[in-house]
Amino acid sequence: MAGPAVHPGRLWGASVRFKAQGELARNTGFRLRADLDMDLDGVAALVGASGSGKSTLLRVIAGFEPDAPVTVEIDADTWQGSAANLAAHLRPVGTVFQEARLFPHLDARSNLTFAAHAKRSGVRLGLDEVVDFLDLEPLLGQYPRELSGGQRQRVALGRTLLSPAKLWLFDEPMSALDSASRREIAPYLARLCRRHDVPIIYVSHTLSEVLTMADQVMVAVDGDVSRVDSVGDFSTSFSTPSLGDEAGAVVSCRFKTYDPRYRLSELGFGPSSLFVRGDLSSAGPLILLHIPARDVSLATTPIDRLSILNRVDGVVDAIDDQGDSAMARVRCGDGQFLLARVTRRSVDELGLAAGVDVQALIKSVAVRTGAP
Amino acid sequence: MAVTSDIVQAAWVTGLLALTTTAILLVASPPLSWWIARTGSKWRAPVEALVALPLVLPPTVLGFYLLLAMAPSGPFGAIAEAVAGTPLAFTFAGLVIGSIIYSLPFVTGPLASAFRTTDGHLLEAAASLGVAPVARFLRLVLPMHRKALVAAGVLGFAHTVGEFGIVLMIGGNIPGETRVLSIALFDRVEMLDYVGAHVIAASLLVFSLVVLTFTYRWLRLP
Numbered sequence: 273m274a275g276p277a278v279h280p281g282r283l284w285g286a287s288v289r290f291k292a293q294g295e296l297a298r299n300t301g302f303r304l305r306a307d308l309d310m311d312l313d314g315v316a317a318l319v320g321a322s323g324s325g326k327s328t329l330l331r332v333i334a335g336f337e338p339d340a341p342v343t344v345e346i347d348a349d350t351w352q353g354s355a356a357n358l359a360a361h362l363r364p365v366g367t368v369f370q371e372a373r374l375f376p377h378l379d380a381r382s383n384l385t386f387a388a389h390a391k392r393s394g395v396r397l398g399l400d401e402v403v404d405f406l407d408l409e410p411l412l413g414q415y416p417r418e419l420s421g422g423q424r425q426r427v428a429l430g431r432t433l434l435s436p437a438k439l440w441l442f443d444e445p446m447s448a449l450d451s452a453s454r455r456e457i458a459p460y461l462a463r464l465c466r467r468h469d470v471p472i473i474y475v476s477h478t479l480s481e482v483l484t485m486a487d488q489v490m491v492a493v494d495g496d497v498s499r500v501d502s503v504g505d506f507s508t509s510f511s512t513p514s515l516g517d518e519a520g521a522v523v524s525c526r527f528k529t530y531d532p533r534y535r536l537s538e539l540g541f542g543p544s545s546l547f548v549r550g551d552l553s554s555a556g557p558l559i560l561l562h563i564p565a566r567d568v569s570l571a572t573t574p575i576d577r578l579s580i581l582n583r584v585d586g587v588v589d590a591i592d593d594q595g596d597s598a599m600a601r602v603r604c605g606d607g608q609f610l611l612a613r614v615t616r617r618s619v620d621e622l623g624l625a626a627g628v629d630v631q632a633l634i635k636s637v638a639v640r641t642g643a644p
Numbered sequence: 645m646a647v648t649s650d651i652v653q654a655a656w657v658t659g660l661l662a663l664t665t666t667a668i669l670l671v672a673s674p675p676l677s678w679w680i681a682r683t684g685s686k687w688r689a690p691v692e693a694l695v696a697l698p699l700v701l702p703p704t705v706l707g708f709y710l711l712l713a714m715a716p717s718g719p720f721g722a723i724a725e726a727v728a729g730t731p732l733a734f735t736f737a738g739l740v741i742g743s744i745i746y747s748l749p750f751v752t753g754p755l756a757s758a759f760r761t762t763d764g765h766l767l768e769a770a771a772s773l774g775v776a777p778v779a780r781f782l783r784l785v786l787p788m789h790r791k792a793l794v795a796a797g798v799l800g801f802a803h804t805v806g807e808f809g810i811v812l813m814i815g816g817n818i819p820g821e822t823r824v825l826s827i828a829l830f831d832r833v834e835m836l837d838y839v840g841a842h843v844i845a846a847s848l849l850v851f852s853l854v855v856l857t858f859t860y861r862w863l864r865l866p
Binding site: 367 | 775783
């Protein structure tokens with residue numbers, strides 16, 4: 273029964289074959305080396321320090337660096353390459369930039385409908401749906417100079433969603449938004465891309481945003497973009513920059529049953545079960561959970577009577593000494609990992625080390641937003 | 645009374661010439677200005693210099709060459725004669741062509757300066773939405789620079805109203821056809837009709853002052 277772990281590209285059905293390979297050097301000394309050949313599916317986060325080439329890669333894909341010797345292929349189409357070079361406006365890709373870039377001479381409504389006559393192929397959303405969700409109705413008659421930064425960014429987001437696209441590129445689209453609207457809009461975007469089978473490449477500096485939205489993670493290091501992880505591997509990798517309190521594994525589970533008596537859903541996680549509050553029967557076959565490391569305790573002998581429902585058997589894979597505390601990575605039945613934050617004293621007293629059998633006691637799990 | 649009707653007729657020809665010239669320039673100049681403002685071509689400097697020639701050359705120099713070109717024996721004159729049955733020199737059409745060349749830098753220059761300030765990020769955003777280059781120019785660049793367009797149009801119009809040397813060379817002095825106000829003024833002075841000269845000169849002076857005042861005021865409005 274041990275199914276595969278979260279597999280990049282197999283989560284939500286249809287996927288887009290994506291290839292970006294080549295090297296671009298600027299005379300400023302900046303260098304981008306892309307070597308990506310993957311199935312894009314759902315939300316692919318692109319993370320890395322500033323100056324690591326994230327925005328440049330998006331510009332190449334969007335068609336704003338036509339001279340860059342980088343091959344860009346989407347499904348069977350070559351957008352950029354030695355033989356062909358498709359103009360930016362003909363590439364079915366919608367870009368949301370870091371700045372809103374609204375057209376100053378047009379009100380919000382005309383900004384939103386600017387692409388109404390665009391002739392390229394791709395998915396096009398309905399005006400009403402977008403206006404409704406992004407809460408743009410009260411802004412429609414206003415000009416960009418009358419809008420706040422967050423309002424402008426919402427209009428810009430809507431404008432891009434209303435242009436025909438097979439792929440969306442988001443360059444930190446929510447950096448201008450307050451955290452409340454961010455929490456609201458992020459899951460909406462994730463749902464949109466799954467419902468319409470339009471994958472998103474999403475540049476983000478906020479790792480917690482990545483953990484709650486992304487299915488795949490591309491990592492840019494010093495202009496080098498070649499590593500692609502599933503969000504599960506990314507979340508449990510010790511080389512992932514510290515997330516502090518947010519650190520924790522993202523795991524995929526299958527829905528089993530819902531027990532209305534206790535209002536608990538039972539999810540299959542390898543050979544074990546996890547219980548989550550609420551009815552998840554309509555959340556789709558695969559459910560992603562975020563399990564904060566701070567809420568996972570480890571026991572070396574089975575504990576029978578305990579109020580914690582979620583107990584998973586596993587084997588310690590590695591221990592990372594992080595100064596004040598330690599992070600234990602535990603391999604569970606089906607090959608997925610959990611992270612547990614433990615004290616260094618516990619490591620010594622329990623003799624935690626790679627290969628030790630443990631039981632992980634999970635106090636809380638969060639169903640990831642953005643399930644279809 | 646004959647004096648007045650003569651002036652009115654010259655004013656009519658002047659107005660018609662300036663309007664026609666401005667209309668044609670407002671269609672032809674924006675693409676040319678855009679090219680000048682944005683191109684990296686090695687031809688930009690020579691083309692810009694060619695457009696700017698009327699700024700530095702005596703109008704009579706331009707007028708002389710245009711006269712040669714538009715005369716029945718000249719290339720354009722011969723074509724016009726073959727097509728329309730009349731050479732261009734000493735016709736209203738010839739005057740329009742001369743005025744377009746003469747006023748071109750006054751429309752193209754300000755427009756190119758304005759276009760240079762276009763935010764390339766907005767053009768990228770429009771391209772990312774699937775909007776083609778020509779549509780980007782018509783729906784984004786022109787509306788964003790509508791003030792510069794109006795200012796360039798006013799300058800072109802006022803400058804055409806004030807031209808003299810080229811008209812004298814290629815238009816001659818045919819009442820109702822090519823006699824414009826500046827020529828009529830010259831006539832009056834030659835005939836020592838200082839009253840008539842005053843009427844024309846003062847009218848042109850006041851007209852130019854009023855038009856420029858209103859334009860500059862409007863340009864400063866938010």
